[in-house]
Amino acid sequence: xxxxxxxxxxxxxxxTALITVILVLLLFVIGAPYMDPPIEYGVAVNFxxxxxxxxxxxxxxxxxxxxxEINEPYQPExxxxxxxxxxxxxxxxxxxxxxxxxxxxxxxxxxxxAKAIADAKAKAEADRIAKEKQEQEEKxxxxxxxxxxxxxxxxxxxxxxxxxxxxxxxxxxxGDPYAPSYFGSxxxxxxxxxxxxxxxxxxxxxxxxxxxxxxxxxxxxIEVDKNGSVVSAEPGVRGTxxxxxxxxxxxxxxxxxxxxxxxxKAPTRQIGFVSVNFELSN
Numbered sequence: 001x002x003x004x005x006x007x008x009x010x011x012x013x014x015x016t017a018l019i020t021v022i023l024v025l026l027l028f029v030i031g032a033p034y035m036d037p038p039i040e041y042g043v044a045v046n047f048x049x050x051x052x053x054x055x056x057x058x059x060x061x062x063x064x065x066x067x068x069e070i071n072e073p074y075q076p077e078x079x080x081x082x083x084x085x086x087x088x089x090x091x092x093x094x095x096x097x098x099x100x101x102x103x104x105x106x107x108x109x110x111x112x113x114a115k116a117i118a119d120a121k122a123k124a125e126a127d128r129i130a131k132e133k134q135e136q137e138e139k140x141x142x143x144x145x146x147x148x149x150x151x152x153x154x155x156x157x158x159x160x161x162x163x164x165x166x167x168x169x170x171x172x173x174x175g176d177p178y179a180p181s182y183f184g185s186x187x188x189x190x191x192x193x194x195x196x197x198x199x200x201x202x203x204x205x206x207x208x209x210x211x212x213x214x215x216x217x218x219x220x221x222i223e224v225d226k227n228g229s230v231v232s233a234e235p236g237v238r239g240t241x242x243x244x245x246x247x248x249x250x251x252x253x254x255x256x257x258x259x260x261x262x263x264x265k266a267p268t269r270q271i272g273f274v275s276v277n278f279e280l281s282n
Contacts, residue, residue: 192279193254197224197272199263206257208250210278216242218251220274228260231269239275251276 004010195203219239223232233255235248255274 192277194275194277195258195272196274197222197260197270200224200228200260200266200270200272203228203258203260205254205259208253208257209281210246210250212244212246213280214242214244214247215278215280216240216244216247217275217277218242218247220251220255220276222255222258222272222274224258224260224266224270224272226264226266226268227262230256230258233274237273239273242278247278251278 004013193205193207197203217240218235219237221234221237222230225231233252235252235255236243251274254276258274
């Protein structure tokens with residue numbers, strides 16, 4: 001269904017809209033009067049502070065009421081146990097352990113651990129030094145007793161060892177009594193034999209003659225075991241004056257024939273020297 005198709009319908013719509021706008025404007029302009037704020041109606045009443053009272057003067061502040069006894073129901077007394085000192089201390093510790101306190105506590109723990117480690121290392125080092133010193137003193141005492149303490153007046157042992165013409169015990173007081181020794185001098189006369197082997201005493205030996213018309217000194221390097229036996233011999237080492245095979249062979253046999261007293265404290269292989277002086281027979 002279509003509207004406003006004719007001219008009269010359109011005019012009627014315009015007129016209706018105009019009348020509606022006029023009526024709305026009239027409502028705002030000539031509407032019913034009102035008060036702002038509106039007039040109060042009725043009687044003002046002061047309700048007071050209680051549901052009872054007497055007198056002619058209205059107090060401006062709340063009045064003080066008389067105490068009223070109230071019978072309260074009986075309640076059994078509950079015993080309150082006081083917290084123990086341990087609980088109070090624990091609570092105080094937990095309260096005080098903030099981040100700063102925890103950091104300080106950790107730092108103190110680290111310092112304590114470091115101090116304990118340093119003390120342990122210092123004690124271990126002191127014990128090691130004391131042990132080494134004690135071992136050195138003991139070794140020195142044994143060596144001094146063994147070789148007679150020549151450099152000290154309190155020695156009681158007699159005798160000595162060496163290849164010189166003077167009395168005494170050749171070597172150093174704190175030296176190794178089994179150290180490789182001097183060569184030793186050749187014995188006097190034909191086939192003189194000398195030896196150098198520290199700390200082992202006097203040996204026994206055999207003599208072998210050279211089977212050639214050669215003379216000279218042959219030095220033999222030897223190794224001696226704890227039993228005093230020569231386990232190896234190397235003739236012709238430094239100090240040899242004649243390296244003829246007919247001299248080296250008997251010199252080696254003489255060196256191997258040496259036998260020293262057994263010594264359980266001696267090295268497994270002790271190095272020494274045997275010198276053999278070969279001379280021409282008349």
